[in-house]
Amino acid sequence: MTEATQLKPLILYDFPSKKPGVKGWNPNVWKARYSLNYKGLPYKTIWVEYPDVASTLEAAGCPPNPVFKKPDGSPIYTLPAIVDPNTGACVSESLLIAVYLDKTYPDKPTLIPAGTRAFHEALLDAFMPNIFPSMRFGMLKTAEVLLNPRSDVYFREARKNDVLRGVSVEDAYPKGDEVQVVWKQIEDGMNKMATWMDKGGYKFAMGDKISFADFVFAGFLQYNKKAWGEESKEWKNMSVNWDGGRWGKLLKDLKEYERDD
Amino acid sequence: MTEATQLKPLILYDFPSKKPGVKGWNPNVWKARYSLNYKGLPYKTIWVEYPDVASTLEAAGCPPNPVFKKPDGSPIYTLPAIVDPNTGACVSESLLIAVYLDKTYPDKPTLIPAGTRAFHEALLDAFMPNIFPSMRFGMLKTAEVLLNPRSDVYFREARKNDVLRGVSVEDAYPKGDEVQVVWKQIEDGMNKMATWMDKGGYKFAMGDKISFADFVFAGFLQYNKKAWGEESKEWKNMSVNWDGGRWGKLLKDLKEYERDD
Known part of the structure; x- marks a missing residue:
């Protein structure tokens, strides 16, 4: 898995936009998108409406957000989330996605330099x-x-x-x-x-x-x-x-x- | 100035304590004290009561705190402050002291690693x-x-x-x-x-x-x-x-x- 060309494209889940000319707009998903782009990893976007996030991620075998909960303490599914068909991993929360990408693809540019x-x-x-x-x-x-x-x-x-x-x-x-x-x-x-x-x-x-x-x-x-x-x-x-x-x-x-x- | 033994001791201004067995106690001065100790620089402490801070630092040729002001916007003298007789500098505010020490004594252990x-x-x-x-x-x-x-x-x-x-x-x-x-x-x-x-x-x-x-x-x-x-x-x-x-x-x-x- 050292060459991007040998990698199966990762999947990035993002929210669609109705505004003409605008694709990605969500600030948190942008953090993951920049991370994927900066590392030069192949990926494709799956656009998911808000009411479909939980069912989509559940179907993809993803866990709920490991950091945030609903006000009542129950689990919540959030975007960004990525599925990596090269490893089978599903990761949500933009910083954890960056951590995952650095760990899994250490030969690509580093998102979170050692010690930071x-x-x-x-x-x-x-x-x-x-x-x-x-x-x-x-x-x-x-x-x-x-x-x-x-x-x-x-x-x-x-x-x-x-x-x-x-x-x-x-x-x-x-x-x-x-x-x-x-x-x-x-x-x-x-x-x-x-x-x-x-x-x-x-x-x-x-x-x-x-x-x-x-x-x-x-x-x-x-x-x-x-x-x-x-x-x-x-x-x-x-x-x-x-x-x-x-x-x-x-x-x-x-x-x-x-x-x- | 590469050997500590060739350096004149720096001066650290700190607040005295009346509590038996306690010398340094102020959390902000401790940041500067740890910085000096970690870099292994020679220094001596001058203990200053609160009402004497401004006059003491003014007499030492120090500027007011470059970051904080009084609620009315007027300048304020604060500790920690250091005077470095090797360069003539007087620096207050613990992070700025660390920056100064790294810059002036780059051959000593680094307080703020490059890029941080x-x-x-x-x-x-x-x-x-x-x-x-x-x-x-x-x-x-x-x-x-x-x-x-x-x-x-x-x-x-x-x-x-x-x-x-x-x-x-x-x-x-x-x-x-x-x-x-x-x-x-x-x-x-x-x-x-x-x-x-x-x-x-x-x-x-x-x-x-x-x-x-x-x-x-x-x-x-x-x-x-x-x-x-x-x-x-x-x-x-x-x-x-x-x-x-x-x-x-x-x-x-x-x-x-x-x-x-």
Whole structure:
């Protein structure tokens, strides 16, 4: 299994989009997609609507998400998930997918360099609160702009019951003066994370070397680019104006790993 | 400057303690102390009471803390700070001290391995919220058990005006049923951070290799060991019962870098 040409294509499960010209949009799936692309592994995407995720993964012999549970503690099936026909493994949760790919394909470029697993965990832990306010826009935006009708209904109900703790995606969406307040919160969060790199004079999270940490940022950026639209003022602001254009540059620097067919 | 014996001793500014048998206790100064000890650099400690920090550092030609400000935005002088008579530099803030030491003494063991500066920033960012509940115990405990009278008065007033936002250190201290609730919050935070390492099967934050990240945890542990006392049920709980004894083991594994005279 040292040559990609000898490998059977892996399967990546992802959420489809109804938006013209947009394929992959989910920030967490993008982390796995970047990982597969960066390692140069062959794979094909199976697009799954939200209400079909559990049955699809169960049928593929996959376990539930090993990290996250439903609010009531019961297991939950989530994407990204991959099935690797070369080993028979099914892995969900983007960091665990990266760990699996590094372990199974050590001759391909490394996603989590030796000794940085705990740092990656810490970075993910610090990342979430910094971008959390963006959920207030993202829930409704996802439902309205990206999801097909069956997923739309399912997604609104699921988010109301987990992330939003009883609040509807419409009510969570910032209104009036709140819009600028929430954008400022997101900008501040991204600025804080930009300084992690800036203090070291770093281009990527590890300096000159790409790692999974960069795909954490890039997944969030891809989502915003796809949900708001490449020509939107929101995306231009984020990609060009924030942090000296660092975030737009990051996506450009990762462009060769952007495949999402 | 390649041999420690040719170096003039650096100066580390630290807070004294009134508690018998306790010298260094401040978690942030411990990070710098571990850094100096790990690099094997010669240094001497100058013990400074809280009300004297600003005047002492100003007299030594040091700039204010480059990262933190007072709530009103004005500059603040903080410890740890080091003066290096070999270069004339004065550096405050423990991560910046580590960066300085690595840069100035590259032939000594590395604190922040190449490519991990942003990861260290992210880890510090994720660390704080996880241990933040411990402040509710720590403020009063520090004032009552560790500080000399002049520092005690100064410290209570300063913390009321910054971290505690108007609440006194006495009122912030958990009472009744809250005591167990807050301990559980701290235990949960430490457990979350233990899993960063555990998931990779790591002994130290980077696996088998010591880095500054370990001193972040160890500084917090040293504080608790000194403030509660080595024989206290609180320290025994934290060092022996939590996370399979990981935290007590960490201090033992770093014992040779514990010098605080």
